[in-house]
Amino acid sequence: MKKYWQNFSLEQSLGFILHRTLTAIRAVARYEFQNEASDVTIDQWIILCALWEKEGRSQTELSEKTYKDRATVTRMLDLLEKKAYFSSAIFRGQKDI
Structure with missing residues (x-):
């Protein structure tokens, strides 16, 4: 060695x-x-692309698809919703929210 x-x-x-x-x-x-x-970062853009690719992905799926931990995905989704890029209604009824 x-x-x-x-x-x-x-x-x-x-x-x-x-x-x-x-x-x-x-x-x-x-x-x-x-x-x-x-007004989005590269990482936020990756999350948006994953959502556009398949609307209704759970946060767990987004985390797995983008190789980001769930806490990071949650923060990014909160910021993107405040910027009006999507509505959290697409996640309603999902267990991991």
Whole structure:
């Protein structure tokens, strides 16, 4: 194991390369969102896309589909409803709300 760490290069590690790539993609997306005068974040947009794709998804389904924890999804849905992007009526009658 010691030999591996002697030759380790952070800049060449897959995890670091993926992190840099994701950071660059998010920066471009954030720039595009700002240019469009959008009042939603990238993460909120992902939630909206998941809802548009299949209206009536439960929060648990949204959490699984978007790889976000349920607390984060709940906060985003609250913010998006305040911005009038959807009505919580689509969730009525679901157990996990």
